[in-house]
Amino acid sequence: MTNPIVRNKCKNCGDTKIQVIVKGRYAWAEHCESCHAECKKCDGVGYLFETDEEGRENAVPCDCSKIDFRISLFNSAQIPGQFFDATFENFDVKGDPSLEEALETASFFTRSYSSGKGKGLLFMGGVGVGKTRLVSSILRDFTLNRGVPAKFKEFSSLLSEIKTGYDQGLSESAVLEKINTIEILVIDELGKGRKSDWEITILDSIVSNRYNMKKATIFTTNYTDKASTTYGEPVLIRNEKDGMKEKIKKETLQQRVFTRIYSRLKGMCDFVEMKGPDQRYPGHELSV
């Protein structure tokens, strides 16, 4: 009863010719070690010569160079190593309608993507619901399956990258230019941080620029639109009677990033709330 086509597929890569491993902090793609062999068409050079009607020889890319290109896109995407295996196919919706809808929205987004429209996605929901796994699947689909450049940035590491840029003598606009020209940008953990004036200014600048340049941006955030489901941040508050005491501070996304940025986000992204059957809201059980 064995299907000969299935039997002949490479067990390691399913004939994609690419395997994904973890290297350092990131997911890393390379040629499949089981089935990769030097390309017979081009002897591994990556291009072929074709003679045109006037007898001139032109170099044209060989099919195998497409694989190399997609591998390099995936490796520049900097997907967290933890999610090296994330795909739409193995995303667990746990029988939850909101996760099913989030998965469908994500895969429709990559299927129907065309450059220059600028519309992105914003996934909101509690810790552990699968937001980062889902955006990692989006990045994998864009880079490996569709050849579209994309990049993952955790919000707070994006901020420290900008600070490092300053230290190296780069101007703010030079640093932001690099971020704003990325075709598909994922900003993970939007709203995380100290919410300082500087952080809000930088976020405002990134959001506005990408909006104006019609570049698609995908966000994840633990902050939602409702006080009942948004992230509760533990904060230390000094009290005359008890001294230092931990309290849970709750802010909605709009309170977290302020109205101006929130309105921009609404305009440039479809908001998708992910709930999940076993969703835990940190601090939910504690009073504000």
Ligand SMILES: [Zn+2]
């Ligand atoms: Zn293989």
Ligand SMILES: [Zn+2]
């Ligand atoms: Zn080739």
